Amino acid sequence: MRYSGLRVIREALNGQKGWKPAxxxxxxxxxxxxxxxxxxxxxxxxxxxxxxxxGEKSIAVVEKGWIGSGNAGRNTTIVRGDYTLPPNxxxxxxxxxxxxxxxxxxxxxxxxxxxxxxxxxxxDSERDDHYRKTNIMRMQGTDGxxxxxxxxxxxxxxxxxxxxxxxxxxxxxxxxxxxxxxxxVWGYARSADRRGVDILQNCEVxxxxxxxxxxxxxxxxxxxxxxxxVGVSVAGNTSRVMDMAGIRTPxxxxxxxxxxxxxxxxxxxxxxxxxxxxxxxxxxDKGGLVMGGDLDQYNSCAQRGNLPVFESVIEAAVTLxxxxxxxxxxxxxxxxxxxxxxxxxxxxxxxxxxxxxxxGWCYGGFKATPAAGECFAHLLSTEQxxxxxxxxxxxxxxxxxxxxxxxxxxxxxxx
Amino acid sequence: MIINHxxxxxxxxxxxxxxGDACLIDRPDWQAGNAMDQFYEYVYLRDDPxxxxxxxxxxxxxxxxxxxxxxxxxxxxxxxxxxxxxxxRKQGRSK
Numbered sequence: 001m002r003y004s005g006l007r008v009i010r011e012a013l014n015g016q017k018g019w020k021p022a023x024x025x026x027x028x029x030x031x032x033x034x035x036x037x038x039x040x041x042x043x044x045x046x047x048x049x050x051x052x053x054x055g056e057k058s059i060a061v062v063e064k065g066w067i068g069s070g071n072a073g074r075n076t077t078i079v080r081g082d083y084t085l086p087p088n089x090x091x092x093x094x095x096x097x098x099x100x101x102x103x104x105x106x107x108x109x110x111x112x113x114x115x116x117x118x119x120x121x122x123x124d125s126e127r128d129d130h131y132r133k134t135n136i137m138r139m140q141g142t143d144g145x146x147x148x149x150x151x152x153x154x155x156x157x158x159x160x161x162x163x164x165x166x167x168x169x170x171x172x173x174x175x176x177x178x179x180x181x182x183x184x185v186w187g188y189a190r191s192a193d194r195r196g197v198d199i200l201q202n203c204e205v206x207x208x209x210x211x212x213x214x215x216x217x218x219x220x221x222x223x224x225x226x227x228x229x230v231g232v233s234v235a236g237n238t239s240r241v242m243d244m245a246g247i248r249t250p251x252x253x254x255x256x257x258x259x260x261x262x263x264x265x266x267x268x269x270x271x272x273x274x275x276x277x278x279x280x281x282x283x284x285d286k287g288g289l290v291m292g293g294d295l296d297q298y299n300s301c302a303q304r305g306n307l308p309v310f311e312s313v314i315e316a317a318v319t320l321x322x323x324x325x326x327x328x329x330x331x332x333x334x335x336x337x338x339x340x341x342x343x344x345x346x347x348x349x350x351x352x353x354x355x356x357x358x359x360g361w362c363y364g365g366f367k368a369t370p371a372a373g374e375c376f377a378h379l380l381s382t383e384q385x386x387x388x389x390x391x392x393x394x395x396x397x398x399x400x401x402x403x404x405x406x407x408x409x410x411x412x413x414x415x
Numbered sequence: 416m417i418i419n420h421x422x423x424x425x426x427x428x429x430x431x432x433x434x435g436d437a438c439l440i441d442r443p444d445w446q447a448g449n450a451m452d453q454f455y456e457y458v459y460l461r462d463d464p465x466x467x468x469x470x471x472x473x474x475x476x477x478x479x480x481x482x483x484x485x486x487x488x489x490x491x492x493x494x495x496x497x498x499x500x501x502x503x504r505k506q507g508r509s510k
Binding site: 239240248249250251252253297298299300301302306308341397398410411412413 | 416428429432433434435436455458459460461463464465466468470486488489490491
């Protein structure tokens with residue numbers, strides 16, 4: 001069923017009786033050509049591109065819970081392409097381009113809104129760093145501009161400009177914005193399902209069947225499923241799923257919290273990042289203020305965070321927007337981040353033939369969803385790395401070709 | 416989270432900073448024949464269990480001792496705390 005304005009009107013007149021489920025709930029077949037483990041944004045985008053762009057016919061996505069129940073449903077929905085290392089700038093610029101045409105491609109409203117990302121600065125060195133970043137990005141053809149304090153004041157009159165850390169200007173990334181995270185999952189699931197991809201929910205992977213260094217399939221809670229190729233795309237569970245295949249990954253799991261307030265009238269038009277602490281905020285179309293900050297900074301598989309981070313996020317929120325002191329928080333949640341040792345991702349083959357990995361996205365996986373799906377589909381189908389994903393090798397930690405955007409070194413909790 | 420310091424008793428987690436897997440105590444021998452491989456594994460490959468995890472914490476806002484804390488990464492329950500120097504000595508190191 002194609003979604004359109006006309007369809008909405010027709011269904012309204014018919015008492016909404018014509019809507020059908022957007023994807024099937026099939027039984028697993030004994031064999032597939034390609035199995036993608038992980039029914040989040042990345043896994044479903046991979047299935048979508050495998051079916052549409054690479055013409056694969058026999059694909060399954062296995063998911064231990066319901067689709068979008070992991071990080072795809074536990075993030076702050078930010079889409080941006082403001083990276084400085086050339087491989088990252090190319091990759092994320094391409095990704096933002098795919099976001100811009102995602103709704104037409106999927107025939108699904110993902111509520112992608114390029115409302116602009118603002119990074120405020122408070123002193124000369126932060127300003128210089130923003131100039132440096134902006135210049136690097138502009139030289140590589142992506143967007144970024146520096147605003148003076150008056151321009152910022154016009155955009156966000158409710159910010160505290162003259163507090164303990166006066167705001168002296170900002171860097172603005174206009175193509176950045178937000179999207180409805182669940183809709184991205186549903187859009188890709190619907191598109192993949194319409195092209196025959198089996199989405200197997202409540203199907204947890206318990207192990208791999210590997211013989212003579214080649215993967216033959218996966219053991220799941222719904223029985224053995226055979227496959228010629230298996231792609232692992234499981235975000236915060238990457239290291240444990242790869243452990244089942246006997247592969248140690250340069251990845252640790254950490255928890256990142258997010259908070260949302262009660263629904264309020266529109267007060268924050270774009271997405272704002274604080275410079276004097278780690279804090280970011282945007283307002284969802286439903287009116288809730290979505291906020292986040294630092295990782296909890298120690299290994300965690302708990303999918304919930306602790307109070308010190310909560311405290312620092314709320315302190316920063318009230319420092320930047322004093323009016324928020326009267327707002328009430330509605331919910332808090334934590335997502336498991338597959339933090340890699342250089343803060344960047346892996347899209348690569350593994351030492352086991354037929355087993356491929358898309359992981360290590362740290363806390364930046366959401367914005368990469370379409371491009372990571374496309375690159376991973378390319379790798380799974382052609383067995384060659386996509387041009388954009390060539391630097392995202394698993395062995396770069398051994399060879400020394402790291403992608404350490406922040407220069408943090410091998411400290412995943414500080415990336 | 417409260418860490419029961421072996422010398423100072425129960426202290427709040429915010430007095431500490433976290434380093435990572437306790438295997439970081441065992442720095443490889445740089446003169447070994449396969450030192451490159453050993454250092455690759457030492458620096459980049461660590462255990463990442465959903466369950467009990469031995470890890471290094473530094474009492475930065477306290478007595479500045481290094482601790483080996485055994486903590487469950489799912490429940491955050493801490494079952495054992497030792498001084499890292501004691502752990503190293505038990506392994507035959509001199510300091």
